[in-house]
Amino acid sequence: MNRTRTRRWIRVSGSGKAGLVIVVVVVAIAVIGPLAAPHNPDVVAGLPYAQPSAAHWLGLDFLGRDVLSRVLHGGLTVVFYAGVATAAAYGVGLLVGLFAGYRRTWLEAVLMRFTDVILAFPALVLLLLLATAFGPGITGIVVATAIIQLPPIIRIVRSATLEQSVRGYVEAAVARGEGTLVVLRREILPNIARPLSADVGLRFSWSVLLIASVNFLGLGLQAPASDWGLMVSENRGGIASNPSVMLVPAAMLGALTLGINLLGDALAGGKQ
Amino acid sequence: MTVTNDTVLDVTDLRILLNSGSPIVDGVDLNLARGEILGIVGESGSGKTTTALALLGYAQLGAHIAGGKVFVAGQDVLALDKKSLREIRGKSVSYVPQDADQALNPSLRIAQSLTDVLRRRPRDRPADLISLLAAVDLPSTQEFGRRLPHQLSGGQQQRVTIAVGLACGPPVIVMDEPTTGLDVITQRSVLAEIARLRDDEGVSLVYVSHDLAVVSEIADRIAVMYAGRIVEQGPTSTLLARPRHPYTRGLLQSIPDHRRRVRLVPMPGTALGLEDRPEGCPFAPRCSQKTDECAVGLPLLESVGEQHEVRCIHWRDTEPPLARATIGPRSTHTDAMVTLRGLRATHRGRGGTVVAAEDISFDLHRGECLALVGESGSGKTTIARSIVGLHQPDDGTILLRGKQLPPRIRNRSLAERRGIQYVFQNPFQSLNPQRRIGEDLARPGQVLRGLSHTDAKSEVGGLLEQVRLPQRVAERYPAQLSGGERQRVAIARALAAHPDLLVCDEVTSALDVSVQAAILEVLAELRDDLGVAMLFITHDLGVVSVVADRIIVLERGRICETGPTDQLLSAPQDPYTRRLVDAAPTLSHPSADEALS
Numbered sequence: 001m002n003r004t005r006t007r008r009w010i011r012v013s014g015s016g017k018a019g020l021v022i023v024v025v026v027v028a029i030a031v032i033g034p035l036a037a038p039h040n041p042d043v044v045a046g047l048p049y050a051q052p053s054a055a056h057w058l059g060l061d062f063l064g065r066d067v068l069s070r071v072l073h074g075g076l077t078v079v080f081y082a083g084v085a086t087a088a089a090y091g092v093g094l095l096v097g098l099f100a101g102y103r104r105t106w107l108e109a110v111l112m113r114f115t116d117v118i119l120a121f122p123a124l125v126l127l128l129l130l131a132t133a134f135g136p137g138i139t140g141i142v143v144a145t146a147i148i149q150l151p152p153i154i155r156i157v158r159s160a161t162l163e164q165s166v167r168g169y170v171e172a173a174v175a176r177g178e179g180t181l182v183v184l185r186r187e188i189l190p191n192i193a194r195p196l197s198a199d200v201g202l203r204f205s206w207s208v209l210l211i212a213s214v215n216f217l218g219l220g221l222q223a224p225a226s227d228w229g230l231m232v233s234e235n236r237g238g239i240a241s242n243p244s245v246m247l248v249p250a251a252m253l254g255a256l257t258l259g260i261n262l263l264g265d266a267l268a269g270g271k272q
Numbered sequence: 273m274t275v276t277n278d279t280v281l282d283v284t285d286l287r288i289l290l291n292s293g294s295p296i297v298d299g300v301d302l303n304l305a306r307g308e309i310l311g312i313v314g315e316s317g318s319g320k321t322t323t324a325l326a327l328l329g330y331a332q333l334g335a336h337i338a339g340g341k342v343f344v345a346g347q348d349v350l351a352l353d354k355k356s357l358r359e360i361r362g363k364s365v366s367y368v369p370q371d372a373d374q375a376l377n378p379s380l381r382i383a384q385s386l387t388d389v390l391r392r393r394p395r396d397r398p399a400d401l402i403s404l405l406a407a408v409d410l411p412s413t414q415e416f417g418r419r420l421p422h423q424l425s426g427g428q429q430q431r432v433t434i435a436v437g438l439a440c441g442p443p444v445i446v447m448d449e450p451t452t453g454l455d456v457i458t459q460r461s462v463l464a465e466i467a468r469l470r471d472d473e474g475v476s477l478v479y480v481s482h483d484l485a486v487v488s489e490i491a492d493r494i495a496v497m498y499a500g501r502i503v504e505q506g507p508t509s510t511l512l513a514r515p516r517h518p519y520t521r522g523l524l525q526s527i528p529d530h531r532r533r534v535r536l537v538p539m540p541g542t543a544l545g546l547e548d549r550p551e552g553c554p555f556a557p558r559c560s561q562k563t564d565e566c567a568v569g570l571p572l573l574e575s576v577g578e579q580h581e582v583r584c585i586h587w588r589d590t591e592p593p594l595a596r597a598t599i600g601p602r603s604t605h606t607d608a609m610v611t612l613r614g615l616r617a618t619h620r621g622r623g624g625t626v627v628a629a630e631d632i633s634f635d636l637h638r639g640e641c642l643a644l645v646g647e648s649g650s651g652k653t654t655i656a657r658s659i660v661g662l663h664q665p666d667d668g669t670i671l672l673r674g675k676q677l678p679p680r681i682r683n684r685s686l687a688e689r690r691g692i693q694y695v696f697q698n699p700f701q702s703l704n705p706q707r708r709i710g711e712d713l714a715r716p717g718q719v720l721r722g723l724s725h726t727d728a729k730s731e732v733g734g735l736l737e738q739v740r741l742p743q744r745v746a747e748r749y750p751a752q753l754s755g756g757e758r759q760r761v762a763i764a765r766a767l768a769a770h771p772d773l774l775v776c777d778e779v780t781s782a783l784d785v786s787v788q789a790a791i792l793e794v795l796a797e798l799r800d801d802l803g804v805a806m807l808f809i810t811h812d813l814g815v816v817s818v819v820a821d822r823i824i825v826l827e828r829g830r831i832c833e834t835g836p837t838d839q840l841l842s843a844p845q846d847p848y849t850r851r852l853v854d855a856a857p858t859l860s861h862p863s864a865d866e867a868l869s
Contacts, residue, residue, distance in 0.1 A: 168702030169712075172765065175660055175681060176719045177689045190706035 016266020022259030026252060030075025039066035041073045041226045049241035059242040062235050067245050070226040074249060077138075077227045078256075082207035085142045089149035089207075090200060097157025098184050102165050112158070115151035123148050127210060131219050141220040145210050149203050156199055160192040167191075194267060201264035205257040212253055228253050278306045280443040280476045281327065281365075286340035288322050288331055294547055296322045296335055297500045301573070304444060307474045309466070311491030311508070313484050313523075315543040315784040319500040324446050324480045328365055329357045345443045362389055366437040370449040372429035376421040382432055383417030389439035407473070408435045409465055427458035431465065438475070446478045451486060455647035455811065460855035463490055482784065484523055485814070485857040488512055493579065496520050499544050499554035502573065506580035512859060516582040516590050519555045524593050526789030528814035530841050530853065531860040534596040536818055538790035542754045553584070561586050601836060604821055605638040608674070609805040610659065610692075610773050615668035617654045628654035629829045632668070636773065641799050641806040643816040643837075645852070646826035652809045653697075655826075656775050659807070660694045672772065690720040693766035697778040699758035703750040709761050710746030716768040728768075735764040739794050756787035760794065767798070774798075777809045792818050813856040817841055825849045 039045060039056075043065065050060040058067035100108040118126070127144050134140025164170055165188065173183045212229025214220040221227045223234070228249035235245040281304035288297040297319040304310050314320040322335065329349040331337050342349040344365045352360065361367075369375040376385060386401055393400075406412035408431040421429055430450055437445045447466070451459040467490050469475045481487050487494055488508055495505040496519065504517035515521040522539040541558040544550075550557065552567040559566065565585060573581045584590070615632040618625045629651035636642045644652040657663035659670055661681035670677045672691050678684050693716075696702040703712055710732045717728035732746050739760040750758055759779055766774055776795065780788040796819055799806050808819055816823055817837060824834045825846065833846035844850045 168696035168698060168762070169704040171662055171696070172694065172702065173715075175662060175689065175692075175694055176716055176769075177681060177684070177686065178719060186707075187704055191704065 015262050019259045019262025019264075019266060022255055023263055026075070026256045026259060027079055029072065029252070030079045033072030033075055037066075037069035037072040039069040041065060041069040042224050049235075049238040049245065051242055052244060058244045058248055061231070061242075061245050062238055067242070067248065070231060071228070071248050071252065074226040074228045074231055075252060077221060077225065078208055078212060078229065078253070081138060081142050081211050082145075082204055085145035085149065085207045085211065086200065086204045088142075089146040089153055089203065092146075093150050093153030094157055094196075097154045098161050098188065099180075100154065101158040101161025102184060102188065103180065104162075108158075111154065115154050118148070118151045123210065124213065127214060128217075128219065131214060136219065136222070138220050141211055141214050145207050148210065149207065153199070153203060157192070157196065160195055161188055164188045164191055198264040198267040201260040201267070205260040208253065208256060279303050280306050280345055281478070282341075282343040283327070284341045286323065286326055286342065287338045288319070288326055288335055289338045290335050295338075295500055295549075297326070300340070300497075300500075300502055302478075302495060302502070302505075304476050304478060306443070306476050307470060308493065309470055309477045309479055309491045311487035311494040312478060312480045312497060313482070313487050313494055314497035315482060315786065317499075317543050318497040320480045320482075320497050321448055323497070324448050324478060325367070327444070327446050327478060328361050328367055362392060362442065363440045364442050365444040365446060366440065366442045368433050368437040368445060368447040368450050370452055372433045372450075373421070373426065373453075375433050376429060378421050380421075381417065382419050382421070382424070383414070385421075385432065386417070386435055386439060389436050393440050404435050404439060407438060407469075408432075409461075410435070425458070426454050427462060430454060430458075430462050434462075434465070434469075438469070438473075444476050444478065446480070448480045449482070450479075452481065452483070456813075456855045456857070457647070457851055459486070459857070466490055483857065484785070485527055485529065485859050488859055489857055496523070499549045501554070501570075501583065502581075503555065503583045504581065505573075506577070510577065510580055514592055516576050516580070516587040517555075517584045518559050518561055518586075518590055521590055521593055522558075522786060524859065525596070526786045527859060528789070528792070528812070528818045529859050530813035530817040530856050531858045533599045533817045533838065533841070535599060536789040536792060537594060537596060538793050539786040540790075542756055542787055543784055555584075561589055599818065601838060602821055604640040605803075607638055608635040609638045609640075609672070610636040610807070611669075611671040611674070612655075612659070613669045613671075615655065615658060615665050615670065617651070617658050617663060617665040619654070627829055629658070629665075629826075632829075632831060634824060634831070634834065636805050636807060638772075638805055639799065639803040640822065641795075641808055641820050643808045643810060643820035643823045644826060645810060645813065645816055645823055647811055647852075649828070650826040651829035652826055653777055654829075656694070656777050656807060656809050659773075660692055660775055661689075662694075686720060686722075690769045691772040692775065693769050693771035693773070694775045695759075695762050695766050695777065695779050698782055699755050699762055699779075700782070702762045703758055703765075705750050707749070708746065709748050709750070709753070713746070713761070713765055713768055716765060720769045731768065735768055738767060738798065739764045740790075754787075755783050756791060759783060759787075759791055763791075763794065763798075767802075771804055773805045773807060775807045775809070778811070780815060781810070781812070788815070795819055813841065813853065814858075825852065 044063055045056065045066050046060050046064050048060060048062050048064045050056065052059040056066050056068065058071065061067050061070060096111060100111050127148055130144035130147060131140050134143060170183060170187045173187045211220060215227055215229035216233035218233065221230050231249040232246055239246050283300060283302040286297060286300040287295065289295050300323055312320050312323060325332060326337055327342055329352060337350060347360065347364065349360065383401055386404060390400055401417055402412045405416060410416060410428060410431050451462050454462060466477065470477060479487060479491055491508050493506065494508050494511050495502045498519050504511065504515065504520045511520060512524065515524060525537040526539060528536060539558055544554060552569060553571050556562045556566040571583045571585045573583045574587065576582050576587055613633050615629060617629040618627050632655055644655060646652045654663055658665045661684055664679045672688060677688055710729065713732045713735050714725065714728035717723040717731055718725060733743055736743055736745055741757060741760050780791050783791065792815065798804065810816060820837045823837055823840045825832050827848045833840065833844065833849045841853060844853045
């Protein structure tokens with residue numbers, strides 16, 4: 001139907017296509033994984049840190065549970081919680097950024113200084129602070145992750161909006177007397193969607209890493225949940241006996257981040 | 273053309289390709305005698321800048337010089353290795369870039385920029401700096417040398433880049449649009465400077481520009497480029513009086529000239545993109561005298577007179593430029609459509625408040641075209657934006673059909689918003705890239721005239737017709753259109769509101785002259801047919817002479833003269849207006865006039 005738009009997608013570079021494939025594979029593992037797991041991830045099946053064998057392809061973890069099954073189960077939480085945090089952050093950030101960039105009032109100055117304040121804190125320290133404030137459990141972590149992601153999102157949306165709002169077609173719409181919402185939705189949003197969709201990917205990979213690192217520190221998801229971040233943390237003692245127990249979940253996290261970044265770069269680099 | 277001892281530059285069969293293999297410049301032959309100025313003229317994409325850079329043995333990123341010879345002072349530039357190339361650049365051939373503002377390193381003092389180059393002359397020492405500044409008519413003091421580029425005016429910056437080009441006294445200087453972006457009065461002084469350098473110092477110059485009028489004022493010979501080739505080359509007076517290539521003729525007929533108020537004859541079509549140059553004569557698709565033979569092979573450059581060469585097989589049939597109809601005063605209505613009284617507008621920034629317009633009062637009548645003329649910073653755009661409601665004035669009243677308009681757009685009624693429509697300067701930013709043209713054109717009808725989506729859509733065809741665009745454009749996206757086509761769409765979008773007043777802000781300044789002529793023609797037709805009032809904002813007196821009935825000249829936010837177009841252009845009263853009219857480039861040289869009359 002829309003030939004120009006399809007052609008743009010096909011024209012995404014080689015590294016962008018590779019990124020897309022990686023993301024699809026990792027997300028597929030996370031979603032379909034629990035159904036394909038050969039064993040119950042929470043049941044002890046043998047000696048801790050047992051080497052890979054025919055029955056347990058990736059060996060056993062620090063309690064003697066099947067690593068492959070735990071890897072297959074462990075992705076969903078990562079993708080889901082990071083997804084929720086990113087969506088929440090972007091939902092709020094987009095709204096605030098659009099208004100701040102388009103209606104340049106005193107509110108903008110206040111908002112921007114506020115985001116500067118949040119940005120001034122190291123992300124992880126702030127995350128731990130917020131997580132402690134919200135109490136243990138994953139909900140607090142997700143909310144805290146979303147809050148930490150908010151300032152950079154507001155900034156990027158605002159500057160993209162600012163750039164658009166002086167364009168002729170936006171001014172023409174203003175001169176027609178179109179309402180703020182209509183201008184934002186019809187004239188501005190479609191033209192910033194492309195760079196922003198690249199940024200969504202980056203924010204998502206940040207969320208993945210933040211949540212995984214908090215899980216690694218033992219503040220988020222609690223045992224016996226299977227989660228890639230948690231697995232890296234739990235099994236770090238056994239890296240010599242059964243390296244795959246730590247390397248495989250770490251590699252999955254790495255692959256997801258890498259894939260998203262490749263895809264995001266390809267989207268952002270494309271011609272508008 | 274004969275190569276004599278005096279030849280300082282000799283280019284044969286220059287060929288420059290994109291790395292993808294498409295030619296940008298093909299089969300270009302040029303030469304330059306000592307003390308001569310050769311103008312290279314062409315529209316966007318004609319390969320003129322690429323040719324200019326190749327004279328220094330340089331090709332832009334993504335392109336390479338694939339063949340030909342460039343002899344500068346007897347040395348083949350293209351045969352040199354990198355080290356020797358660096359050695360001759362500046363010493364044998366130097367380059368003066370467009371946009372001096374960006375060409376000068378903002379953190380280097382002027383003296384530093386100049387001595388960096390001067391140092392390469394073995395004999396002359398930094399003491400020469402003073403005489404170099406004097407050579408380009410800059411204040412020749414050490415104090416001036418200590419200034420940073422931002423402390424100089426645009427004209428002074430451009431003189432510094434010319435001084436850099438002169439520093440090593442090269443036999444050939446290549447100048448690429450050195451006056452584009454300067455206002456006309458500054459342009460005049462820079463042009464005078466260049467002519468003086470040729471006359472007094474015997475400098476040989478290649479002057480590249482899109483503006484045939486500017487080039488015709490200083491060049492001894494002109495080469496016209498089209499689609500990467502020279503299509504006509506000859507002495508300036510011959511070329512202007514009796515062009516033999518239909519493209520040159522077309523260019524001459526589409527350039528507005530404030531000294532001769534005549535109707536323009538636009539060329540059809542637009543300049544070609546790199547990838548869609550046809551077999552045969554590249555100009556054939558736009559040519560009125562093409563035959564079947566034109567599509568067969570590329571025409572050769574034929575010699576048709578002394579130093580006059582043309583690349584057209586039908587050059588004998590090319591008519592002299594038309595004696596065109598003079599534009600006289602038109603009768604207009606006397607009921608005021610828009611009235612301004614005592615308008616004052618300012619810009620508030622960090623550096624304080626800048627007054628952009630002060631005490632602006634005028635009436636604009638129904639069916640009349642009023643031009644606001646001034647240099648950059650004269651406040652003309654601010655006035656226009658105040659009328660449209662995009663800028664809130666500090667003081668004064670704006671009346672539409674005798675009724676006062678609220679200053680802010682959101683307080684204006686639907687009818688008031690519909691009545692005034694704005695066409696923007698940059699056609700590449702005035703259309704939403706994500707919407708089809710048809711959607712964009714339907715929107716004003718829906719919002720401002722309360723039409724249903726279907727009704728508004730059904731008007732699109734008529735709108736496209738009014739601006740002479742084919743119907744299929746409705747299904748396109750802006751990126752699929754050329755600059756001229758986009759500007760027509762922007763005009764059609766304004767017309768969709770059925771406006772009483774059309775505000776056109778520098779609507780042709782981003783377009784090639786052949787496209788500009790067509791847009792001006794469309795606007796003139798609309799003014800006559802629809803009876804809309806038009807406020808036309810421009811810095812170009814030539815454009816004004818074609819469209820305007822009346823002119824207001826602005827200087828630093830104040831009206832300094834106003835009057836009917838004929839009167840103001842032929843007998844300006846105010847000293848500033850007089851300088852402006854004298855400085856504007858013109859094609860009307862005495863020799864050319866004789867041949868035309």
